[in-house]
Amino acid sequence: MLKEWSGFEKLEEDVLQTRLEAARNRLFVQQMELKTHKLPVLVLMEGWGTAGKGSTIGKVIRNIDPRFFKVATMDIPTEEEKRKPFLYRYFAKIPEAGKFMFLDSGWMDEITTDRLRGGMELSEYAKKIDSVKRFERQLTDNGYLVVKFFFHISEKEQKKRMKALEEDSNTSWRVSRKEHWQNKHYEKCLEVYDRYLDSTNLPSSPWYIVDAKSKKLAELQVLEQLVSSIDIALQNAALAVPLLQNVFPLVRMPKLADIDLNQTISAEEYKTKLKVLQARLRDLHNELYRRKIPVVIAYEGWDAAGKGGNIKRITGAMDPRGFEVHPIASPEPHEKARHYLWRFWTRLPKTGHVAIFDRTWYGRVMVERLEGFCSENDWKRAYNEINEFEKELADWGAVIIKFWVQIDKDTQLARFTDRQNTPEKQWKITDEDWRNREKWDQYEVAIDEMIQKTSTVYAPWYVLESNDKRYARIKALEIVIASVEKALQQKKN
Amino acid sequence: MLKEWSGFEKLEEDVLQTRLEAARNRLFVQQMELKTHKLPVLVLMEGWGTAGKGSTIGKVIRNIDPRFFKVATMDIPTEEEKRKPFLYRYFAKIPEAGKFMFLDSGWMDEITTDRLRGGMELSEYAKKIDSVKRFERQLTDNGYLVVKFFFHISEKEQKKRMKALEEDSNTSWRVSRKEHWQNKHYEKCLEVYDRYLDSTNLPSSPWYIVDAKSKKLAELQVLEQLVSSIDIALQNAALAVPLLQNVFPLVRMPKLADIDLNQTISAEEYKTKLKVLQARLRDLHNELYRRKIPVVIAYEGWDAAGKGGNIKRITGAMDPRGFEVHPIASPEPHEKARHYLWRFWTRLPKTGHVAIFDRTWYGRVMVERLEGFCSENDWKRAYNEINEFEKELADWGAVIIKFWVQIDKDTQLARFTDRQNTPEKQWKITDEDWRNREKWDQYEVAIDEMIQKTSTVYAPWYVLESNDKRYARIKALEIVIASVEKALQQKKN
Numbered sequence: 001m002l003k004e005w006s007g008f009e010k011l012e013e014d015v016l017q018t019r020l021e022a023a024r025n026r027l028f029v030q031q032m033e034l035k036t037h038k039l040p041v042l043v044l045m046e047g048w049g050t051a052g053k054g055s056t057i058g059k060v061i062r063n064i065d066p067r068f069f070k071v072a073t074m075d076i077p078t079e080e081e082k083r084k085p086f087l088y089r090y091f092a093k094i095p096e097a098g099k100f101m102f103l104d105s106g107w108m109d110e111i112t113t114d115r116l117r118g119g120m121e122l123s124e125y126a127k128k129i130d131s132v133k134r135f136e137r138q139l140t141d142n143g144y145l146v147v148k149f150f151f152h153i154s155e156k157e158q159k160k161r162m163k164a165l166e167e168d169s170n171t172s173w174r175v176s177r178k179e180h181w182q183n184k185h186y187e188k189c190l191e192v193y194d195r196y197l198d199s200t201n202l203p204s205s206p207w208y209i210v211d212a213k214s215k216k217l218a219e220l221q222v223l224e225q226l227v228s229s230i231d232i233a234l235q236n237a238a239l240a241v242p243l244l245q246n247v248f249p250l251v252r253m254p255k256l257a258d259i260d261l262n263q264t265i266s267a268e269e270y271k272t273k274l275k276v277l278q279a280r281l282r283d284l285h286n287e288l289y290r291r292k293i294p295v296v297i298a299y300e301g302w303d304a305a306g307k308g309g310n311i312k313r314i315t316g317a318m319d320p321r322g323f324e325v326h327p328i329a330s331p332e333p334h335e336k337a338r339h340y341l342w343r344f345w346t347r348l349p350k351t352g353h354v355a356i357f358d359r360t361w362y363g364r365v366m367v368e369r370l371e372g373f374c375s376e377n378d379w380k381r382a383y384n385e386i387n388e389f390e391k392e393l394a395d396w397g398a399v400i401i402k403f404w405v406q407i408d409k410d411t412q413l414a415r416f417t418d419r420q421n422t423p424e425k426q427w428k429i430t431d432e433d434w435r436n437r438e439k440w441d442q443y444e445v446a447i448d449e450m451i452q453k454t455s456t457v458y459a460p461w462y463v464l465e466s467n468d469k470r471y472a473r474i475k476a477l478e479i480v481i482a483s484v485e486k487a488l489q490q491k492k493n
Numbered sequence: 494m495l496k497e498w499s500g501f502e503k504l505e506e507d508v509l510q511t512r513l514e515a516a517r518n519r520l521f522v523q524q525m526e527l528k529t530h531k532l533p534v535l536v537l538m539e540g541w542g543t544a545g546k547g548s549t550i551g552k553v554i555r556n557i558d559p560r561f562f563k564v565a566t567m568d569i570p571t572e573e574e575k576r577k578p579f580l581y582r583y584f585a586k587i588p589e590a591g592k593f594m595f596l597d598s599g600w601m602d603e604i605t606t607d608r609l610r611g612g613m614e615l616s617e618y619a620k621k622i623d624s625v626k627r628f629e630r631q632l633t634d635n636g637y638l639v640v641k642f643f644f645h646i647s648e649k650e651q652k653k654r655m656k657a658l659e660e661d662s663n664t665s666w667r668v669s670r671k672e673h674w675q676n677k678h679y680e681k682c683l684e685v686y687d688r689y690l691d692s693t694n695l696p697s698s699p700w701y702i703v704d705a706k707s708k709k710l711a712e713l714q715v716l717e718q719l720v721s722s723i724d725i726a727l728q729n730a731a732l733a734v735p736l737l738q739n740v741f742p743l744v745r746m747p748k749l750a751d752i753d754l755n756q757t758i759s760a761e762e763y764k765t766k767l768k769v770l771q772a773r774l775r776d777l778h779n780e781l782y783r784r785k786i787p788v789v790i791a792y793e794g795w796d797a798a799g800k801g802g803n804i805k806r807i808t809g810a811m812d813p814r815g816f817e818v819h820p821i822a823s824p825e826p827h828e829k830a831r832h833y834l835w836r837f838w839t840r841l842p843k844t845g846h847v848a849i850f851d852r853t854w855y856g857r858v859m860v861e862r863l864e865g866f867c868s869e870n871d872w873k874r875a876y877n878e879i880n881e882f883e884k885e886l887a888d889w890g891a892v893i894i895k896f897w898v899q900i901d902k903d904t905q906l907a908r909f910t911d912r913q914n915t916p917e918k919q920w921k922i923t924d925e926d927w928r929n930r931e932k933w934d935q936y937e938v939a940i941d942e943m944i945q946k947t948s949t950v951y952a953p954w955y956v957l958e959s960n961d962k963r964y965a966r967i968k969a970l971e972i973v974i975a976s977v978e979k980a981l982q983q984k985k986n
Contacts, residue, residue: 001740009945010745137696203630204696208738225738232733232870240728243721245701247494252502377725452502 001201001209002152002194008211008221016220023223027063030230031100035068037234038097040144040338043226046108047151048189049179050161051212056151057102059219060226069100074109083292083350085396086110086128087135091345094139096337107132108150108200112192113178116185127395129199134388136205141241141381142339145233146205147226150197151212155186240377244384248391249457255448256463261408264468277477278317284484285318285354292351293487294398297480298360301405302443303433304415306469310405311356313473314480323354328363340364340374340382341389351397360402361386365450370442383453394458399487401480402461404451409440411467494694494702495645495687501704501714509713516716520556523723524593528561530727531590533637533831536719539601540644541682542672543654544705549644550595552712553719562593567602576785576843578889579603579621580628584838587632589830600625601643601693605685606671609678620888622692627881629698634734634874635832638726639698640719643690644705648679733870737877741884742950748941749956754901757961770970771810777977778811778847785844786980787891790973791853794898795936796926797908799962803898804849806966807973816847821856833857833867833875834882844890853895854879858943863935876946887951892980894973895954897944902933904960 011019034041043060045053054073061069072093081089087107095101111128114120120128139146153161162179165171182189197207208225212218265273288295297314299307315323326347335343341361349355364386369379390400407415416437419429436443455461462479466472504512527534536553538546547566554562565586574582580600588594604621607613613621632639646654655672658664675682690700701718705711758766781788790807792800808816819840828836834854842848857879862872883893900908909930912922929936948954955972959965 004740004742006739006741006743141696202696203634203737204735206735206737228873229735232735235733235870239732240725242697242699242725244696244699245718246499247497248499249497250499377728380721 001197001207002150002190005152005209008217011217011220016216020216020220020223023220023227024063026227027060027223027230030227030234031064031068033234034100034230035098037237038143038337039230039233040095040097041100041230041233042095042139042144042146043100043102044106044108044146044148045102045104045151046106046149047210047212048153048158049182050158050165050175051151051153051210052215052218053149053151054104055215056210056212056218056222057104060222061100061102063223064100068098069102070095071102071104073104074106077110080350083352084348085392085398087131087392088345088348090135091339091342094144094338094342096334097143098337107135108148108196112189112196116189116192117181129196131392131395132200133202136200136202138341138385138388139339140202140204141385142378143238144339145229147229148205148207149210149222149225150193150207151210151218153212155183157213158183158186238375240375241381243377243380246384246387246453248387250453251455251457251460253451253455253461254463256406256444256451259406259463259465261406261411261465261467263465263471265471265474267470270470270474273474274313274477277474277481278313280481281314281317281477281484282319284481284488285322287488288354288484289319289322289352291488291491293484293491294349294351294393294396295354295484296349296393296398296400297354297356298362298400298402299356299358299405300360300362300366300403301464301466302407302412303436304412304419304428305405305407306466306472307358307405309469310403310464310466310473310476311358313477314356317477318354322352323356324349325356325358328357328359340368341385344389348393361389362450362454365454366443366446369446370439383450386454387456387459390454390456390459397491399483400459401483402454402459403464403476403479404447404461405464405466405472407466409437412437494690494700495643495683498645498702501710504710504713509709513709513713513716516713516720517556519720520553520716520723523720523727524557524561526727527593527723528591530730531636531830532723532726533588533590534593534719534723534726535588535632535637535639536593536595537599537601537639537641538595538597538644539599539642540703540705541646541651542675543651543658543668544644544646544703545708545711546642546644547597548708549703549705549711549715550597553715554593554595556716557593561591562595563588564595564597566597567599570603573843576845577841578885578891580624580885581838581841583628584832584835587637587831587835589827590636591830600628601641601689605682605689609682609685610674622689624885624888625693626695629693629695631834631878631881632832633695633697634878635871636731637832638722640722641698641700642703642715642718643686643700644703644711646705648676650706651676651679731868733868734874736870736873739877739880739946741880743946744948744950744953746944746948746954747956749899749937749944752899752956752958754899754904754958754960756958756964758964758967760963763963763967766967767806767970770967770974771806773974774807774810774970774977775812777974777981778815780981781847781977782812782815782845784981784984786977786984787842787844787886787889788847788977789842789886789891789893790847790849791855791893791895792849792851792898793853793855793859793896794957794959795900795905796929797905797912797921798898798900799959799965800851800898802962803896803957803959803966803969804851806970807849810970811847815845816849817842818849818851821850821852833861834878837882841886854882855943855947858947859936859939862939863932876943879947880949880952883947883949883952890984892976893952894976895947895952896957896969896972897940897954898957898959898965900959902930905930 045057047053057071077089090107093101115125136146162175162183165175201207210218210221299311301307311325315325331343344361364382365379368374393400416429419425451461464472464475538550540546550564570582583600586594608618629639655668655676658668694700703711703714792804794800804818808818824836837854857875858872861867886893909922912918944954957965957968
């Protein structure tokens with residue numbers, strides 16, 4: 001789309017001024033409308049070096065109250081960021097409902113630079129494009145406005161600007177080797193940028209090419225486009241979007257009702273096995289650390305099913321410097337104000353680390369579904385969104401293990417009663433637990449659907465039969481060990 | 494998406510029956526909701542030969558009143574259809590608001606078959622994919638629900654079915670050379686289908702792969718997906734969509750206010766030139782016909798600007814068997830019930846013919862805009878939709894000429910008064926003309942914007958200065974002649 005593009009209209013100075021004023025005033029009014037409608041706005045500024053992305057952001061934000069926007073410059077990833085999935089640092093930066101986030105360069109710059117500098121194979125590049133399209137679609141499907149600008153200048157104009165910047169000792173630092181490389185390989189870059197824009201020009205988050213030759217005109221184009229996009233987004237409160245068919249390979253799973261919960265293990269056998277398995281996991285954890293393989297373990301299960309004790313047997317085998325346990329309660333206000341996966345994206349482990357989630361992102365299709373905390377369209381869409389999320393983790397190289405800790409209704413009642421009657425366990429039982437128990441059958445339908453729809457080959461569910469908690473702990477350890485061994489093996493080949 | 498796809502879940506007979514009943518009942522109820530919400534539903538059934546597309550349609554429609562749906566089998570294009578743009582026969586088939594259209598194979602089948610059988614270059618194929626994406630996006634942007642199914646069976650299953658059909662003399666006609674070719678080149682077809690599905694899997698009109706091994710299961714999948722898609726679409730009344738930036742090369746155009754309307758021609762010169770030019774156009778019209786080049790001439794202009802007389806001077810030079818004039822008034826109910834471009838798509842000329850439109854699709858951004866007959870989002874989106882429409886015509890090989898017939902406000906008043914005072918001209922002037930005249934300034938803003946935004950290189954606007962009608966007629970003839978000569982020249986090279 002870059003090559004055929006014919007540039008912005010020519011405007012007389014007074015017309016330009018009038019239109020600038022109008023757009024600025026509209027933006028000023030819109031910031032309050034955003035708040036009322038809880039609309040989050042992500043503005044992505046991409047384009048040629050020296051095209052004026054940063055200075056345009058500077059001008060645009062003058063019309064917005066500082067409480068309502070943030071600006072982030074996305075430079076080369078830090079060492080920390082390099083040890084997270086590719087999209088991590090972008091997902092972490094998405095705005096809160098009712099606020100703006102301006103990104104000075106983003107995922108386009110990162111991907112195309114890697115591609116141009118020979119750091120990325122074509123197949124890897126295609127995969128990244130898919131990731132980006134899913135990422136942007138997830139945002140717009142979840143009510144985000146995503147406005148994407150590409151700042152365009154000619155080779156000659158870029159050269160002129162670089163020279164001017166370099167001649168002034170106050171600004172010479174702004175021209176780096178990157179700009180020089182870009183200008184020297186302008187045609188090659190143009191080709192790659194053009195194809196990138198084409199393949200990521202989604203109807204719900206289209207590209208706008210900014211004719212950046214004149215700074216004032218560039219400001220006008222960004223302001224007018226931004227203001228118009230916000231006006232359109234404000235009209236669409238809570239829209240429903242088509243549900244996408246699953247495209248990921250699934251593992252067939254049994255229904256909860258068909259699971260045999262009579263499996264047990266003797267105290268003797270438990271003790272012996274526990275020791276052996278924990279010793280093995282200890283070794284594997286070390287190897288994971290050295291080989292920089294990240295592990296994500298997700299725990300879901302009925303109240304009183306024994307998640308806590310199960311997790312302890314896993315963590316008991318590992319070096320505390322190499323794992324984290326994330327207990328997940330209902331979201332905080334700043335979390336609720338963002339995409340529901342945001343609080344999980346920001347809690348991902350570094351490569352070589354293990355993250356254990358005590359309750360997870362699956363709350364979307366269980367409690368949020370049943371309690372009406374999100375719309376039907378929201379939770380129905382979530383199966384695919386979650387599969388996509390876990391696909392990102394798998395592509396990053398993570399081992400993903402998901403446990404459903406299963407007990408029957410009688411066992412739950414016995415444990416609830418025991419908790420109620422034992423003073424030192426009373427803190428573990430709340431009215432909410434009893435209320436949830438009343439909805440057992442509805443939960444069972446939701447859990448069955450969840451397990452069927454999200455048990456992918458790369459992130460399968462495992463059911464832990466936990467009427468006998470010791471049996472469940474041994475099984476969990478065995479599954480973690482087998483999964484990690486498999487991953488280590490595959491990485492070797 | 495086809496290759497990694499893991500098929501539909503296995504269901505027990507009683508579960509299958511219950512779910513089938515539920516979906517059928519829901520669809521039965523939805524047909525009335527569609528009418529209330531004026532939602533048009535286009536169901537596209539693509540997939541392997543013998544996979545059961547037709548018979549599934551047969552089962553689905555049993556739940557719908559015959560007044561509310563149509564079924565069309567899209568076979569090889571007829572000779573007539575081959576002389577229209579590629580998308581013509583599909584656009585012609587789009588449903589009315591509140592009704593269903595089921596297409597048994599469609600544009601996917603046409604494009605992929607051409608590609609597979611070697612009838613289409615890769616660059617042409619890529620262009621067609623773009624056309625399809627624009628077509629589908631225009632439909633969904635304009636409130637259509639587009640549900641796309643791909644019926645999938647294995648090579649073995651297809652072979653088995655073909656054999657069974659051929660062994661019965663009542664059904665053997667259903668297996669053609671096409672199915673044999675497909676089965677013989679199954680892997681190659683799979684590859685092409687897979688890539689087609691990937692590249693046209695739009696979030697607003699996603700693909701659903703149907704596991705078609707069992708007919709009953711196939712029916713269930715189609716019913717459940719259809720019902721769920723309709724439920725989602727019903728929630729989104731009148732949604733606004735992002736406005737896309739123009740991606741087509743534009744011609745810079747003057748504003749109406751800057752046009753010199755004092756140009757005239759003497760009666761003498763007019764007579765001489767008219768004769769010469771009409772003779773030349775007569776010859777060119779013959780050559781167009783022989784060389785099968787279609788021509789589309791669009792007339793817009795102020796009331797009493799002289800469109801009618803101008804058109805007469807063009808048609809006067811042509812063989813009546815080779816042209817049609819389409820006077821465009823406000824749309825009929827069956828036209829209003831469809832995409833606003835439908836009535837123009839269905840009026841396109843055949844190759845080698847000339848179609849002249851007296852008023853056009855530009856009504857969307859003039860009268861519909863000013864009178865509020867469509868939403869702001871609708872008319873703002875229309876500039877791009879129209880550029881896309883004309884791009885289809887240009888890619889098809891059409892010469893497109895758009896005339897804006899311009900007069901000043903005083904001239905209009907003089908002509909209105911003359912009409913009012915001349916008994917045989919009184920039919921030409923209505924109250925509406927006077928009402929429109931009161932909105933002259935608003936119209937001028939709209940027309941300026943229209944001419945700026947839709948004057949593409951492949952379909953430019955020409956302003957005819959028509960204070961002197963004779964001057965305008967000569968200019969129109971000259972422009973038509975020059976445009977046709979250019980096209981004939983280019984086709985030669």
